[in-house]
Amino acid sequence: MRCVLHIGPSKTGSSYIQNFLTQSADTLAALNARVIRLTQAAMFEFAVAFSHEYEARPSFVRIGVTAKNFPRKQKDLRRKIQAQIEQAAAEGIEVCIISCESISNIGTGEPRDPAVQAMKRWLQRFFDSVTVVAVCRRQDKRAVSRYKNAVKNLGSTEQNCLQTVPSLHLDRLLAPYEHFFGKGNIKPLLFPDSVEENRDLIADFCSAAGLDGLYNASLASEPPRNPAVDGRAIELIRQLNRLWPDRNPDQITIAWKRAMKILMSVSATSETKVAPSREQAQKFLEAFEDGNEAVRARYFPDRETLFHADFSSYPDKAVYPSFSQEETVRVLAQLLQDEQLERLARRGKRQS
Secondary structure, three states: OEEEEEOOOOOOOHHHHHHHHHHOHHHHHHOOEEEOOOOOOOOHHHHHHHOOOOOOOHHHHHOOOOOOOHHHHHHHHHHHHHHHHHHHHHOOOOEEEEEOHHHHHOOOOOOOOHHHHHHHHHHOOOOOEEEEEEEEOOHHHHHHHHHHHHHHOOOOOOOOOOOOOHHHOHHHHHHHHHHHHOHHHEEEEEOHHHOOOOOOHHHHHHHHOOOHHHOOHHHHOOOOOOOOEOHHHHHHHHHHHHHOOOOOHHHOOHHHHHHHHHHHOOEOOOOOOOEOOHHHHHHHHHOOHHHHHHHHHHHOOOOOOOOOOOOOOOOOOOEOOOOOHHHHHHHHHHHHHHHHHHHHHHHHHHHO
């Protein structure tokens, strides 16, 4: 039995791939393949199970992992994942797919990362081979895309949509997987918005996974996209973070959840989206040139460059829109109205 391990990272089409796999359940079964999942398509439990240390991240919070119960939860998650793998083996499944973009955050970033080594040792107990699939997206584009999450989920207070995180360094991201799993088992893909040629991410994924018969053009034609978040909403959340710097993601209040729901529902327009300036984006990408060239030379020797160099979509000046005072009052009024409706609903339940 072999394993296809899709490691993301975030904002590189993981939801698109996972949605496709969900819709392709019958085809997967016909190919003697199965997706290993616990509670959600994102399979963040796998990343938690192999993280080298506890982190107060949303993926930990969702499944009730705290600093105190972290070791016990890790063992429990590994047992649950193992049970699914063993069940697949008992049923004659030949290929298991694990898609978890959070894996890119689990290690130390070292070439011989102990977290990746532990994962490899664990997987080889069940699989004859492991194919690691990672999606490479141009760093400035991915940074802009993840800015909302950095502000909303991680409490970032910096007004900067070009923030560097370890997984942006593609050469460093791939290095420990190449070291422990072997270069021939690493299959990097190129994200469509980062190259000049037309690419089909799903077709590329199916090919890298060795499951060409899985591809279905009708299912891959319309990638599901999360609605663009209004830059004014992001800016308001960022300012809230500044006023509440010690906000603990382990203790998200109901009021905060309601506020986020309201702010995330604000429709973005072309004028209200966050964007760096063209010059800022170009300068940001320069910091990754050496690493990108190393990845190109190692995995894409026939390409002149790893990514295209088109920055025409960026404005001359950076854009960080904000709500007017009147718009902010409207958001507050909606939050108060939502609270009132919730109280009435609770009162109705008690009376019934």
